[in-house]
Amino acid sequence: MGLFNAVMALSGALDTDVSEHEKLARHTSFRIGGPAALFVTCHSYHALRHAIEQLEHESVPWVILGRGSNVLVSDDGYEGAVVTLGNEFSRTLIAEDGCTVTVGAGTVLARLVNEAYAKGLSGLEFAVGIPGTVGGAVSMDAGTRDEWIGRLVQDVLTYKPGEGIKHYRGSDVIWGYRATSLPHDEILLEVTLALKQAPKTEIRDRMERYLSRRRHTQPQAVASCGSVFRNPPEGSVGKMVEDCGLKGFSVGGAQVSEVHANVIVNTGSASASDVLAVMQEMYGKVREKFGVELQPEVKFLGFSRR
Structure with missing residues (x-):
């Protein structure tokens, strides 16, 4: 793929910021992830169109990333371009x-x-x-x-x-x-x-009620990606994982939250492989106990078979 050509074409382009080997841990709420080959911020529609056209012309894979609040990035990063939306899109x-x-x-x-x-x-x-x-x-x-x-x-x-x-x-x-x-x-x-x-x-009263509920039911001030599995039509993943005795279960720096068992938190040193290992344990125990095959809600980036 023409990464070099893409960099040359996009560097200095109007309304476009380009960097190479940008650590994606800086751009995800999990604070996990290796580097992206290219990190492109487009500040206008025309810049976005130009960037995507150049990336596709050079056969460089690309993905759009917002605030990375429900994304798990591979420890090896992403061998393509991560594109974000800048000024005009805000x-x-x-x-x-x-x-x-x-x-x-x-x-x-x-x-x-x-x-x-x-x-x-x-x-x-x-x-x-x-x-x-x-x-x-x-x-x-x-x-x-x-x-x-x-x-x-x-x-x-x-x-x-x-x-x-x-x-x-x-x-x-x-x-x-x-x-x-x-x-x-x-x-x-x-x-x-x-x-x-x-x-x-x-409006303020309703906002405060929602915030209070979230403070009591979701971990605060810790790195996570929110719910890692989708709730099935009947039942709650958090309740099932808790009933499997997995609250607090950890691998490396990744831990099932003590507050909500459908949330994995990064205690400070978690890798993507740690998170996957915890997810696999959750998946296996829930399938064994309840016969339910959990479906991920978190999105995966940079993994070969995701």
């Missing part, structure tokens, strides 16, 4: 009706939640404390068991390499549990959300 625009919000996919979800509160806009309270970007949240329909971001979406804009901009109405997208029908080969650019006006005191 903008928020409120329509004249005061309730319709168009937001770039690279916007940090926590920032959007706080901006909505500051403007007296309700609907996103459930998302307080959820890490990652708006693009990541929409692509996996992030939320709780009762509320999720897809129900707020009016429109989605994506970029399909080789074809250009695509538009989807929110009502045309199938929103599922941690999944959507949006094509996997398209890059989410921006999303329009339908919020509603509400007293800021009511």
Whole structure:
């Protein structure tokens, strides 16, 4: 693959930052992962299109990365280009009706939640404390068991390499549990959300209730990627793993959280192989005890057979 040619073509390109051998542990909430051959930040749509065209022309594999909040990166890193969305994709625009919000996919979800509160806009309270970007949240329909971001979406804009901009109405997208029908080969650019006006005191109260619940049910101030397995249609992975006696189980620096058994935390020195070993133990014990084959919710990057 033409990594050298890709570097030469993208270095100095307008609205584009390029670095080589960037440690991905710096860009994931797990704080785990080896280097990416290329790390490209695109600050505009034209920069993104140019970067993807060059990478595909040089046969360099690429992947879009947000805040890396649900990603496990291999200890060996990624032998391709990691592309992130910069300035132009972090903008928020409120329509004249005061309730319709168009937001770039690279916007940090926590920032959007706080901006909505500051403007007296309700609907996103459930998302307080959820890490990652708006693009990541929409692509996996992030939320709780009762509320999720897809129900707020009016429109989605994506970029399909080789074809250009695509538009989807929110009502045309199938929103599922941690999944959507949006094509996997398209890059989410921006999303329009339908919020509603509400007293800021009511919004703050709801946000505080969600935060309090998360503080009591999820580990705080530790590196993790959130839930590592999807909940089956019936039952809770956390409860099943706990019933298997695996709370606190560890391999190296990776440990099943004492707070929530469907979360693996990095106690400070965890490697990706440590995390995989803990996941394999969780998977095996749950299958043995309950006959349930757990499905990963975490995404894998840089592994040969994932």
